[in-house]
Amino acid sequence: MEVGFLGLGIMGKAMALNLLRNGFRVTVWNRTLSKCKELVEQGAYVGETPASVINKCKYTIAMLSDPSAALSVVFDKDGVLEQICSGKGYIDMSTVDADTSSKISEAITEKGGYFLEAPVSGSKKPAEDGQLVILAAGEKALYEEMIPAFNVLGKKSFFLGQVGNGAKMKLVVNMIMGCMMSALSEGLSLADRSGLNEQTLLDVLDLGGIANPMFKLKGPAMIQSNYPPAFPLKHQQKDMRLALALGDENAVSMPVAAAANEAFKKARSMGLGDLDFSAVHEV
Ligand SMILES: NC(=O)C1=CN([C@@H]2O[C@H](COP(=O)(O)OP(=O)(O)OC[C@H]3O[C@@H](n4cnc5c(N)ncnc54)[C@H](OP(=O)(O)O)[C@@H]3O)[C@@H](O)[C@H]2O)C=CC1
Numbered sequence: 001m002e003v004g005f006l007g008l009g010i011m012g013k014a015m016a017l018n019l020l021r022n023g024f025r026v027t028v029w030n031r032t033l034s035k036c037k038e039l040v041e042q043g044a045y046v047g048e049t050p051a052s053v054i055n056k057c058k059y060t061i062a063m064l065s066d067p068s069a070a071l072s073v074v075f076d077k078d079g080v081l082e083q084i085c086s087g088k089g090y091i092d093m094s095t096v097d098a099d100t101s102s103k104i105s106e107a108i109t110e111k112g113g114y115f116l117e118a119p120v121s122g123s124k125k126p127a128e129d130g131q132l133v134i135l136a137a138g139e140k141a142l143y144e145e146m147i148p149a150f151n152v153l154g155k156k157s158f159f160l161g162q163v164g165n166g167a168k169m170k171l172v173v174n175m176i177m178g179c180m181m182s183a184l185s186e187g188l189s190l191a192d193r194s195g196l197n198e199q200t201l202l203d204v205l206d207l208g209g210i211a212n213p214m215f216k217l218k219g220p221a222m223i224q225s226n227y228p229p230a231f232p233l234k235h236q237q238k239d240m241r242l243a244l245a246l247g248d249e250n251a252v253s254m255p256v257a258a259a260a261n262e263a264f265k266k267a268r269s270m271g272l273g274d275l276d277f278s279a280v281h282e283v
């Protein structure tokens with residue numbers, strides 16, 4: 001199977017490499033072209049623009065930072081819309097809001113193309129290991145055609161119905177994750193300042209009902225103030241912001257998420273946006 005891949009950041013690079021390793025023919029594009037080099041060494045082709053990737057490939061996946069990047073790659077000059085046409089599928093796996101996804105879907109469908117949103121749960125390591133959880137919505141036929149690729153990228157795919165449902169599910173999940181990370185950060189600080197051992201706190205948490213892989217993975221590094229970026233904090237704050245907007249639209253009161261968002265905003269203002277989201281511990 002041949003696929004195009006737009007966006008080779010932390011996630012996109014790992015996902016495209018996985019597809020290559022599993023026998024897919026992959027044509028990549030990244031705004032900063034130098035990031036394509038490692039993929040080319042592993043057998044990928046390079047497209048000069050998003051439009052040229054779409055022209056070459058029947059299916060193209062995008063993994064971009066945020067709504068403005070996702071829109072720009074589709075609507076700007078040399079973008080996806082210039083070449084999308086009947087028989088071609090566009091799969092946006094970036095985390096964006098439902099409105100952004102719907103705008104992209106409408107534009108692609110108008111040109112005769114197929115659209116699927118398919119944001120993922122799981123970070124750098126699950127992306128490297130093909131263990132993502134895929135939250136797809138949109139064109140069911142395209143979802144079914146993408147199953148071979150999703151089986152390589154993820155451990156489980158959900159088809160959630162109409163466009164927007166994948167985006168919303170992803171935002172709800174990440175809103176919960178951001179709240180949990182904020183709570184862990186406060187707990188570690190409270191333990192430390194009140195004379196307790198932080199590692200002992202992690203050991204206690206790991207044996208009880210709120211044990212989870214994220215605390216276990218990130219906790220020990222947080223104690224060392226070590227935040228190598230797997231999921232950049234600026235993206236977690238974007239997800240909190242978009243989840244809160246979804247709460248506004250639906251009149252859902254979210255005081256815990258609002259407080260956590262303030263902590264992530266503060267962390268960004270302290271220049272921590274490119275570190276892992278666990279750097280909210282510094283706030
Ligand atoms: N990291 C993680 O653990 C996870 C991330 N996600 C989501 O996946 C998406 C990608 O995340 P991640 O890989 O970590 O992010 P990175 O910041 O590592 O990569 C972002 C990518 O978007 C590109 N980009 C940014 N702005 C533009 C633009 N205006 N036009 C074109 N390309 C642009 C970047 O290009 P360039 O290299 O030129 O800057 C890069 O390829 C985000 O939506 C994130 O929320 C979802 C699950 C887990």
Ligand SMILES: O=CC(=O)O
Nearest residue numbers: 120121122123231
């Ligand atoms: O979006 C981030 C993740 O870990 O999932």
